[in-house]
Amino acid sequence: MKLKVSIIGASGYTGGELLRLLLFHPNVEVNQVTSESYTGKFVYKIHPNLRKSTMLKFSSANELQPCDLLFLCLPHNRSQNKIDEFKKLAPKIIDLSADFRLKDVNEYEKWYGHKHARPDLLNDFVYGIPELHRTEMKKTNYISSAGCNATATILGLYPLYKNNLVELDRTVIEVKVGSSEGGNKGNEGSHHPERANVVRSYQPTQHRHTAEMLQELSFGQKLAIHFSATAIDMVRGLLATCHVFLKNDLQEKDIWKIYRDAYGNEPFIRIVKESEGIYRYPEPKLLIGTNYCDIGFKKDEFSNRLVVISAIDNLMKGAAGQALQAFNLMNGFDERTGLEFPGLHPI
Numbered sequence: 324m325k326l327k328v329s330i331i332g333a334s335g336y337t338g339g340e341l342l343r344l345l346l347f348h349p350n351v352e353v354n355q356v357t358s359e360s361y362t363g364k365f366v367y368k369i370h371p372n373l374r375k376s377t378m379l380k381f382s383s384a385n386e387l388q389p390c391d392l393l394f395l396c397l398p399h400n401r402s403q404n405k406i407d408e409f410k411k412l413a414p415k416i417i418d419l420s421a422d423f424r425l426k427d428v429n430e431y432e433k434w435y436g437h438k439h440a441r442p443d444l445l446n447d448f449v450y451g452i453p454e455l456h457r458t459e460m461k462k463t464n465y466i467s468s469a470g471c472n473a474t475a476t477i478l479g480l481y482p483l484y485k486n487n488l489v490e491l492d493r494t495v496i497e498v499k500v501g502s503s504e505g506g507n508k509g510n511e512g513s514h515h516p517e518r519a520n521v522v523r524s525y526q527p528t529q530h531r532h533t534a535e536m537l538q539e540l541s542f543g544q545k546l547a548i549h550f551s552a553t554a555i556d557m558v559r560g561l562l563a564t565c566h567v568f569l570k571n572d573l574q575e576k577d578i579w580k581i582y583r584d585a586y587g588n589e590p591f592i593r594i595v596k597e598s599e600g601i602y603r604y605p606e607p608k609l610l611i612g613t614n615y616c617d618i619g620f621k622k623d624e625f626s627n628r629l630v631v632i633s634a635i636d637n638l639m640k641g642a643a644g645q646a647l648q649a650f651n652l653m654n655g656f657d658e659r660t661g662l663e664f665p666g667l668h669p670i
């Protein structure tokens with residue numbers, strides 16, 4: 324069975340990455356891909372990596388025909404205003420923006436600085452990390468894909484918070500991110516002479532993805548997460564270094580067991596912790612183009628601090644790959660379909 328699928332906002336980075344995956348998915352026929360800036364142009368002119376993979380042309384969103392499922396790859400605050408139009412076009416929707424990620428409408432005002440246009444729909448969308456919400460994904464028609472920084476951080480810390488093992492107000496997270504996280508629209512900061520070689524602290528506090536972390540890691544308790552983001556000289560990939568403080572005197576072998584119990588059967592999570600070699604901990608460059616999240620840790624011998632290190636490709640496990648994994652679950656396919664390939668080495 325092939326599902327007819329369309330992508331809105333397909334000229335962008337996440338839309339292009341999703342198209343790269345969907346074109347080779349055995350159960351998908353890509354119906355239409357939209358762009359307002361490039362309507363009528365061949366897709367490969369904008370996504371040159373797709374030359375000879377597709378002869379699709381971009382349509383305008385006004386030309387969309389009904390299909391089985393719509394992926395929304397629009398900037399924040401666009402989907403929520405057009406959601407009724409989109410719902411008329413397809414019975415199932417996966418939104419990659421932040422528009423339906425948060426369950427508490429007040430959090431949108433706090434973190435995004437605006438009132439949400441459709442608070443009545445927030446609970447219809449399942450939050451998009453498959454490892455946490457697999458069961459709900461199998462039953463829903465609406466999924467809101469998670470933020471990339473949030474995905475790496477939540478997956479890294481979930482086993483510890485779920486088992487109530489860490490102090491609730493002392494978690495400090497530093498994420499280093501590549502430039503593709505900012506999308507394909509250039510600005511002063513992304514101009515090459517300004518962006519190359521940077522280690523730029525761009526959001527030391529109040530990063531919007533903190534709201535998702537609090538939502539998914541609180542388990543009904545009040546907690547604080549202290550999150551900072553730094554732009555570094557990389558195109559794809561992100562590395563989250565998470566400092567948590569353990570409530571109990573756990574040893575590394577106990578922590579191994581906690582992570583193995585949580586993720587031992589997960590197809591896209593790998594525990595990376597080697598005692599020798601140069602790749603002892605997660606390294607984003609080995610994940611480029613893949614749907615893996617690599618997680619490692621090290622306990623501080625002199626304190627109760629545990630450092631959890633988590634890496635993903637922001638456009639894959641942090642966006643298109645995660646969305647396709649969710650798509651597979653939503654539609655009853657093996658969740659690995661179209662995603663089972665390793666990264667490149669060397670790269």
Ligand SMILES: NC(=O)c1ccc[n+]([C@@H]2O[C@H](COP(=O)([O-])OP(=O)(O)OC[C@H]3O[C@@H](n4cnc5c(N)ncnc54)[C@H](OP(=O)(O)O)[C@@H]3O)[C@@H](O)[C@H]2O)c1
Nearest residue numbers: 332334335336337358359360397398399420504506507642
């Ligand atoms: N980049 C990441 O690492 C990442 C990871 C996870 C989630 N996300 C989320 O995924 C969504 C898409 O991100 P992206 O990185 O693919 O962004 P992007 O590269 O900027 O692409 C967004 C696309 O949306 C279209 N668009 C339609 N209306 C627009 C408007 N009013 N203003 C600007 N663009 C408009 C644009 O295409 P046309 O002008 O051709 O129509 C544009 O190519 C965002 O909500 C983002 O937060 C991004």
